Amino acid sequence: MPKTPAPPYQPCPVARTLDVIGERWTLLIVRDxxxxxxxxxxxxxxxxxxxxxxxxxxxKLVEAGILDTQAASDGSxxxxxxxxxxxxxxFPVVVALRQWGERQRFAPGEPHSVLIDKRTGKPVPPxxxxxxxxxxxxxxxxxxxxxx
Numbered sequence: 746m747p748k749t750p751a752p753p754y755q756p757c758p759v760a761r762t763l764d765v766i767g768e769r770w771t772l773l774i775v776r777d778x779x780x781x782x783x784x785x786x787x788x789x790x791x792x793x794x795x796x797x798x799x800x801x802x803x804x805k806l807v808e809a810g811i812l813d814t815q816a817a818s819d820g821s822x823x824x825x826x827x828x829x830x831x832x833x834x835x836f837p838v839v840v841a842l843r844q845w846g847e848r849q850r851f852a853p854g855e856p857h858s859v860l861i862d863k864r865t866g867k868p869v870p871p872x873x874x875x876x877x878x879x880x881x882x883x884x885x886x887x888x889x890x891x892x893x
Contacts, residue, residue: 756892765809766835770794770802775811775832776839783825784817811835841872 755761766772770792777791789799803826806812811832817823828835843860851857860869874882 765805765811766838768802770798771806772835772839772842774799774802774806774826775828775835778812778826778828778832779836779839783827784823785826788826806832837872840869844869844871 755764766775773792773794774788777788782788782791785799785803788794788803789796792799794802803812807814807826809831810829812826813829814824815827817825840860847857847859861867862869874887876882876886
């Protein structure tokens with residue numbers, strides 16, 4: 746459950762999610778944590794973001810329960826940022842954004858980073874939502890039941 750006060754009532758889960766992670770630097774921070782970057786200075790170098798912006802986004806993510814801080818794993822005086830269970834559950838979101846970007850934001854044959862399944866050494870297959878019967882769901886196959 747988020748630690749920050751809830752915004753004015755919003756019955757849409759997408760809108761509530763974007764209130765927390767819908768800003769560019771926020772998801773790039775989460776991406777870097779998945780990639781094994783955990784220290785403030787390393788995050789700043791990787792992202793090229795101003796210190797004050799990074800500090801603000803990290804604070805917001807900690808307050809929202811997406812990140813936590815812990816003593817540095819090497820025993821130094823530094824602290825590290827780690828994903829909480831809620832933060833780790835953003836992995837499919839980051840993968841879906843990555844895969845959309847691979848298809849829509851690069852020219853054919855243009856080089857880009859690739860997410861690899863360590864077990865097989867092959868690229869992660871495209872993510873698709875599936876129904877209980879295993880069939881791929883398209884937008885036309887779904888509907889949102891609004892709060893009345």
